[in-house]
Amino acid sequence: MYNIVADCSDNVPTRYLVNDACVLSGKPLVSASALRMEGQLTVYNYRGGPCYRCLYPKPPPPETVTNCSDGGVLGVVPGIMGCFQALEVLKIASGQGSSCGQQLLMFDAQDVKFRSIRLRPKQASCAVCGENPTVTHLVDYEKFCGSAATDKCRRLNLLSKDQRVSVQEYKSIMDHTAAHLLLDVRPLVEVDICHLPTSLNIPLSSLENRNSEHIHVLKERIGQVKEQMSSESQVPVYVICKLGNDSQKAVQVLERMSGSEVDCVTAKDICGGLMAWAQKIDPSFPQY
Numbered sequence: 001m002y003n004i005v006a007d008c009s010d011n012v013p014t015r016y017l018v019n020d021a022c023v024l025s026g027k028p029l030v031s032a033s034a035l036r037m038e039g040q041l042t043v044y045n046y047r048g049g050p051c052y053r054c055l056y057p058k059p060p061p062p063e064t065v066t067n068c069s070d071g072g073v074l075g076v077v078p079g080i081m082g083c084f085q086a087l088e089v090l091k092i093a094s095g096q097g098s099s100c101g102q103q104l105l106m107f108d109a110q111d112v113k114f115r116s117i118r119l120r121p122k123q124a125s126c127a128v129c130g131e132n133p134t135v136t137h138l139v140d141y142e143k144f145c146g147s148a149a150t151d152k153c154r155r156l157n158l159l160s161k162d163q164r165v166s167v168q169e170y171k172s173i174m175d176h177t178a179a180h181l182l183l184d185v186r187p188l189v190e191v192d193i194c195h196l197p198t199s200l201n202i203p204l205s206s207l208e209n210r211n212s213e214h215i216h217v218l219k220e221r222i223g224q225v226k227e228q229m230s231s232e233s234q235v236p237v238y239v240i241c242k243l244g245n246d247s248q249k250a251v252q253v254l255e256r257m258s259g260s261e262v263d264c265v266t267a268k269d270i271c272g273g274l275m276a277w278a279q280k281i282d283p284s285f286p287q288y
């Protein structure tokens with residue numbers, strides 16, 4: 001027997017599953033989440049307010065979802081959000097009630113700021129809580145979302161075999177000082193924690209958005225490597241990130257840019273990223 005549900009899950013399929021179960025059983029859903037330096041809190045399906053599906057009728061494309069193992073999270077942030085979540089559960093349980101029913105609390109840990117935004121109301125067209133629901137029992141949520149109900153790192157496989165090198169192969173390239181560019185595509189906050197000494201940091205998002213300042217630096221560095229090369233061949237660019245997913249996306253972006261936006265390059269992904277480097281090459285390299 002239960003009356004209130006707290007969603008502390010870390011993936012999209014579970015969020016839809018818990019939401020639908022709460023709507024179908026008429027229970028309020030106290031939902032909290034955290035990623036990097038940000039947290040969010042709201043109560044769904046509460047006193048006529050919207051449910052999760054009212055706000056997100058369609059699951060996001062799986063490749064656009066950043067989970068905590070890819071994106072990172074500062075452990076204190078989920079701790080703070082968890083406390084607020086517990087507070088709302090206790091307020092509802094004790095009859096005082098929550099004011100988060102149509103409101104989203106957002107916490108920015110970087111600037112230590114809270115903001116509250118009003119959510120859009122319950123939607124008459126909602127598939128589960130609307131006027132003509134099409135979801136009347138729990139369905140296959142992994143199928144619905146196209147992703148697994150886990151936060152564990154999805155291993156993307158976007159590239160062909162010849163577009164990837166292992167950390168061992170990269171180690172030997174590095175040791176034999178062949179002219180190349182090592183591009184680290186993690187966010188700066190992670191690069192500050194640890195990085196390989198020769199790497200150039202341009203976050204994946206800057207590549208994707210063609211951030212002009214970053215692209216300028218990239219062009220310059222590619223030009224420098226080209227000068228060191230004796231032959232006229234393409235500049236080898238090795239791309240690394242934490243786990244080897246973002247680096248694959250970056251290789252694809254670089255290939256589109258090669259020969260037009262930047263000099264011709266041959267971009268390759270370093271499989272498994274810096275965590276594979278820490279495990280297989282340099283045990284003293286920080287794992288985070």
Ligand SMILES: [Zn+2]
Pocket residue numbers: 050051052053054055122123126127128129130
């Ligand atoms: Zn709804």
